Amino acid sequence: MISLIKNKPGRYIIEQMRIVLVNPNPMKPPVTPVSLDYLGAACRHAGIDVDLVDCAVEPDWRKKLSDVLTEEPILVGVTLRNIDDSYFASQDFSLLRAIPVLETIKHLTDAPICVGGVGFSIFPSEVLKFCDVYYGICGDGEESLVKLAAALSDNIELDTVPGLVRMENGNVKHNATVPFSLEKIDLTSRSLIDNPYxxxxxxxxxxxxxxxxxxxxxxxxxxxxxxxxxxxxxxxxxxxxxxxxxxxxxxxxxxxxxxxxxxxxxxxxxxxxxxxxxxxxxxxxxxxxxxxxxxxxxxxxxxxxxxxxxxxxxxxxxxxxxxxxxxxxxxxxxxxxxxxxxxxxxxxxxxxxxxxxxxxxxxxxxxxxxxxxxxxxxxxxxxxVRLYPMTPLGRQILETSKGTLSRNPSLFGALENNESFLRPIYYxxxxxxxxxxxxxxxxxxxxxxxxxxxxxxxxxxxxxxxxxxxxxxxxxxxxxxxxxxxxxxxxxxxxxxxxxx
Ligand code: B12
Missing domain, CATH: 3.80.30.20 (tm_1862 like domain)
Incomplete structure (x- = not known):
């Protein structure tokens, strides 16, 4: 996808659009970030160049980030798969482990960061605030990521991007999600991530x-x-x-x-x-x-x-x-x-x-x-049981606990200031x-x-x-x-x- 990029005040240059996709998941054994293969296919289908920084694979992900961010992409997309490990015995708040990667990106570029992924989609507002980023995509990413890139480059109204969640004047604004039809784009190439690794x-x-x-x-x-x-x-x-x-x-x-x-x-x-x-x-x-x-x-x-x-x-x-x-x-x-x-x-x-x-x-x-x-x-x-706020069980617990999670003897994990359930909480x-x-x-x-x-x-x-x-x-x-x-x-x-x- 070619876009007009502002070079100097009043002057524009034509540039090939480029997105950088990042997997910050450090868990071992490493699990395929399938999402990035599908997002990569959608971007390429739309004519957008994609660079990948897979922190699970790169021996030095900071260097790799610095290399691919020397030139500013239209945006940096970061996949957030796990908020926590949903395991009562360990209760690891895994989202914390993505923060050094996000901070490094912020340090290296002014390009906007957009987060997405199943973990993000469960807690969109909370994760946006926790990670201090402006953009996130809830649900399927293929069409939305391409539309966001196009909207950012051509100054199109962001309300047109399905599932977009964004910070505006300190408030979080949500666009409705539009589920993507899976036969629309051929996602089969699986060529962005290092699957043999x-x-x-x-x-x-x-x-x-x-x-x-x-x-x-x-x-x-x-x-x-x-x-x-x-x-x-x-x-x-x-x-x-x-x-x-x-x-x-x-x-x-x-x-x-x-x-x-x-x-x-x-x-x-x-x-x-x-x-x-x-x-x-x-x-x-x-x-x-x-x-x-x-x-x-x-x-x-x-x-x-x-x-x-x-x-x-x-x-x-x-x-x-x-x-x-x-x-x-x-x-x-x-x-x-x-x-x-x-x-x-x-x-x-x-x-x-x-x-x-x-x-x-x-x-x-x-x-x-x-x-x-x-x-x-x-x-x-x-x-x-890991609780999620939108589920029937999560709603029932929120209703019966009425702002006093710590007084419910059947709740475990993060009970103070955690009504959103972002940090690990179990029943x-x-x-x-x-x-x-x-x-x-x-x-x-x-x-x-x-x-x-x-x-x-x-x-x-x-x-x-x-x-x-x-x-x-x-x-x-x-x-x-x-x-x-x-x-x-x-x-x-x-x-x-x-x-x-
Ligand atoms: C399959 C699976 C596994 C398999 C993986 C097998 C494999 N080789 O892929 C196995 C069994 C190994 C596994 C392990 C674990 N899993 Co698991 N797993 C899943 C499952 C069912 C699918 C994940 C997946 O790859 N989906 C396919 C891709 C294409 O979908 P996606 O990632 O959501 O991506 C789409 C969108 O989210 C979006 N998107 C994604 N990234 C981005 C980025 C940007 C910028 C944008 C715009 C959009 C975007 O676009 C994508 C395409 O539309 C999910 C539940 C689910 N339905 O997603 C749980 C899930 C992710 N797992 C979960 C957990 C907890 C784990 C473990 C931590 C469990 C444990 N304690 O051992 C481990 C972690 C392993 C690790 N190293 O990361 C939880 C996470 C919940 C949370 N609270 O964080 C989930 C949500 C299940 C659940 N409901 O509890 N898992």
């Missing part, structure tokens, strides 16, 4: 088959940030994207959809497109799925497309708690889907969220007993008992299937935020979903593929 050091590479979620889980921010209706990518685009990545030597993937199997028909079509592209025997992938919409037929086609592992958002094993959490499935479904996975040679993990309102030791015991009976390959336990129902953490560890026992942390232990266990065991395992050749890598290391199973280093 992420495969080698992060163990897998992410891909999306859709955006948005129409499920109604009471604690989840997904429908509010990605949209309440699913927007589907053409299945052939997904297969084409995986082919491009496979051509660069990447063989193991993880879906970035909240639930791959919903809508069921789309999951079928995507899996069939992967089979038709000839990748089914060449790649391996893992998916997040819901227990509700999982069938033998789908497991069959997913397995033939290369899916080897599923992380089910089971959430609980007690029927009353499943109902309270907003689910329509029950404990029988959890038994049923385990059997389906066994029949199709797909390993599975069940993720549990314990401690939400109504939890008691009895309901926790029911869930653990069911897990021990059903025997998923792994059970990931989050004790304590763990007091009715489950003050000793619930130790008690839970005692009923789980030394069963290696269970992954769970403890606030009093430094061992990160199920936390993928700076997990040295995981980083070491990937270095030694393991690839795959992190729970499967941890399983393989703990059970002495060789890596998924023997990878030549």
């Amino acid at each position: 992420y495969f080698k050091n992060g163990g897998q590479v992410g891909f999306e088959s859709k955006r948005g979620c129409s499920l109604k889980c009471i604690y989840c921010p997904e429908p509010f940030i990605k949209g309440k209706n699913e927007r589907l990518r053409p299945p052939q685009h997904v297969a084409k994207e995986l082919t491009h990545l496979h051509d660069r030597g990447i063989t193991v993937f993880h879906t970035c959809d909240c639930e791959f199997n919903w809508p069921h028909s789309h999951a079928f079509q995507v899996s069939r497109a992967i089979i038709d592209s000839g990748l089914g025997n060449k790649i391996r992938w893992y998916a997040y799925c819901s227990p509700e919409y999982f069938s033998d037929e789908l497991a069959d086609v997913m397995r033939r497309a290369g899916c080897v592992g599923i992380d089910f958002g089971a959430d609980h094993g007690d029927n009353n708690m499943l109902h309270r959490l907003g689910h329509r499935y029950n404990s029988d479904d959890l038994t049923r889907i385990r059997d389906i996975c066994r029949r199709h040679d797909i390993i599975c993990m069940y993720d549990l969220i314990l401690g939400s309102p109504g939890e008691t030791k009895k309901s926790i015991e029911t869930a653990i007993r069911l897990m021990k009976k059903v025997k998923p390959d792994r059970v990931g336990i989050s004790l304590g 763990c129902d007091i009715r489950s008992g003050e000793d619930v953490e130790d008690w839970l560890h005692s009923i789980v026992g030394d069963d290696p299937r269970f992954l769970l942390g403890r606030r009093t232990q430094a061992n990160p266990d199920y936390n993928y935020n700076d997990n040295p065991d995981l980083t070491e395992a990937i270095k030694s050749g393991h690839r795959g979903a992190y729970w499967d890598i941890l399983r393989r290391v703990s059970d002495g199973i060789p890596p998924l593929f023997q990878i030549k280093s």
